[in-house]
Amino acid sequence: MFDLQGYGHLLLDGAKLTLAVGVGAMVIAILIGLGASLCKLSGIAVLTGAAGVYTTVIRGIPELVLILLVYYGAPTLIQDVLKLMGMEVYVGVNPFIAGTLTIGFIYGAFATEVFRGAFLSVPKGQIEAARAYGMGGVLTFRRVILPQMWRFAIPGLGNVWMVLIKATALISVIQLPELMRNADIAARSTRKPFTCYFVASLIYLSITVLSLGFQQWAEKRAARGVRRA
Amino acid sequence: MDTEIIIESLPRLLDGALITMEITAISVVLGFILAIPLSVLRVSKNPFIRWPVYAFNFYFRGTPLLVQIFLIYYGSGQFQEFLSDWGLWHFFREAWFCAILSLTLNTAAYSCEIFRGGIEGVSFGEVEAARACGMSGSLLYRRIILPAALRIAWPAYTNEVVFLLQSSSLVSVITLMDITGVARVIAARSFAFYELFITAAVIYLVLVYGVLFVFKRVENKILGHLNPGAASS
Numbered sequence: 333m334f335d336l337q338g339y340g341h342l343l344l345d346g347a348k349l350t351l352a353v354g355v356g357a358m359v360i361a362i363l364i365g366l367g368a369s370l371c372k373l374s375g376i377a378v379l380t381g382a383a384g385v386y387t388t389v390i391r392g393i394p395e396l397v398l399i400l401l402v403y404y405g406a407p408t409l410i411q412d413v414l415k416l417m418g419m420e421v422y423v424g425v426n427p428f429i430a431g432t433l434t435i436g437f438i439y440g441a442f443a444t445e446v447f448r449g450a451f452l453s454v455p456k457g458q459i460e461a462a463r464a465y466g467m468g469g470v471l472t473f474r475r476v477i478l479p480q481m482w483r484f485a486i487p488g489l490g491n492v493w494m495v496l497i498k499a500t501a502l503i504s505v506i507q508l509p510e511l512m513r514n515a516d517i518a519a520r521s522t523r524k525p526f527t528c529y530f531v532a533s534l535i536y537l538s539i540t541v542l543s544l545g546f547q548q549w550a551e552k553r554a555a556r557g558v559r560r561a
Numbered sequence: 562m563d564t565e566i567i568i569e570s571l572p573r574l575l576d577g578a579l580i581t582m583e584i585t586a587i588s589v590v591l592g593f594i595l596a597i598p599l600s601v602l603r604v605s606k607n608p609f610i611r612w613p614v615y616a617f618n619f620y621f622r623g624t625p626l627l628v629q630i631f632l633i634y635y636g637s638g639q640f641q642e643f644l645s646d647w648g649l650w651h652f653f654r655e656a657w658f659c660a661i662l663s664l665t666l667n668t669a670a671y672s673c674e675i676f677r678g679g680i681e682g683v684s685f686g687e688v689e690a691a692r693a694c695g696m697s698g699s700l701l702y703r704r705i706i707l708p709a710a711l712r713i714a715w716p717a718y719t720n721e722v723v724f725l726l727q728s729s730s731l732v733s734v735i736t737l738m739d740i741t742g743v744a745r746v747i748a749a750r751s752f753a754f755y756e757l758f759i760t761a762a763v764i765y766l767v768l769v770y771g772v773l774f775v776f777k778r779v780e781n782k783i784l785g786h787l788n789p790g791a792a793s794s
Contacts, residue, residue: 394730405755501625526636533624540623
């Protein structure tokens with residue numbers, strides 16, 4: 333259907349890297365989200381404030397600016413700071429690590445809100461019952477809240493993943509050979525830009541479709557213990 | 562930190578902010594105008610009307626905006642002859658036009674789904690009452706369903722506008738001189754990377770929370786009657 337003149341494998345390689353960045357960033361986002369949402373719910377003013385600043389600031393800045401800031405800005409910032417301390421070094425950043433960390437850090441802010449809502453959705457009675465059995469804070473969290481929270485978190489996390497995987501296309505700007513970057517290379521070499529970008533868009537679309545299917549399966553699985561009227 | 566370069570480049574960054582605001586505003590307005598009729602078609606009972614809109618929304622919501630921008634800006638080159646014959650090549654050669662076109666189509670798809678949710682959320686009693694008063698078709702939509710649907714959809718639409726404002730930073734990739742574009746050019750020339758990108762980030766923050774403030778005011782105005790506990794403004 334589409335003549336890619338032998339560049340098809342390049343797009344597939346790119347898709348693999350896109351998925352690798354996406355999964356890595358999602359793991360980071362979940363870890364940050366869990367931590368920051370606990371900070372928000374901790375009731376300790378410093379932690380609540382810090383988590384609030386994090387989510388407010390990150391959600392107000394475009395992803396592209398943050399990626400450029402981390403990839404180009406962070407090394408020069410570190411060099412400048414070290415220079416003040418009398419050290420002359422060159423700091424370079426690997427685009428894969430910079431991209432994954434930045435995307436994870438951005439979507440951690442969105443995951444924070446998802447987890448916060450999910451923690452609040454666990455019925456109070458469950459926590460009271462756990463307390464009545466003599467469980468302490470950590471034990472209650474690990475045994476009662478955490479396992480039940482996921483059911484409420486999955487739809488929101490699914491949305492975060494859908495937006496996140498599309499945001500990985502921005503890493504092509506810092507030359508990481510993921511799907512978008514490779515489509516760019518193929519477009520220039522074959523002089524068929526529309527065909528190449530369109531095939532790339534179909535690959536993104538199929539990732540979205542597969543993710544939707546997986547999300548439905550996960551939601552069903554997480555809700556298997558719930559009684560339905 | 563080199564504060565001198567920040568102060569020096571501030572006027573150019575603010576020029577960029579104007580471009581960002583201009584591109585966002587035009588795309589939001591055009592996207593809105595497109596999304597309203599699309600959302601009415603989207604809830605049609607006829608599958609031949611409903612499905613094409615669904616497919617459009619699915620494609621534009623399921624693929625990255627950057628791909629859409631590249632498809633329109635670089636991809637149109639593949640059809641240069643065809644577009645020239647129709648006298649359209651003139652437009653597709655312009656990065657500005659391609660940026661507006663892709664942002665408009667993108668936000669139209671997202672807004673259409675938001676408004677669809679709004680239309681489906683209109684209570685049946687209101688529609689029934691309007692029918693009993695003899696309204697039907699376009700009158701029913703214009704007077705009853707769309708105003709109610711817009712009220713329901715407003716908070717979600719606010720988010721969409723904020724996302725579009727942030728997404729407009731992608732137009733810097735196709736050479737437009739918005740906030741991000743200006744910051745990239747000056748940073749590449751002066752090596753003052755973090756100074757400029759942090760300044761750009763602060764300008765975006767101000768714009769985003771400015772838009773949120775305005776939209777919240779509108780929300781209080783159009784949804785105030787549903788929330789009698791809150792102080793009216």
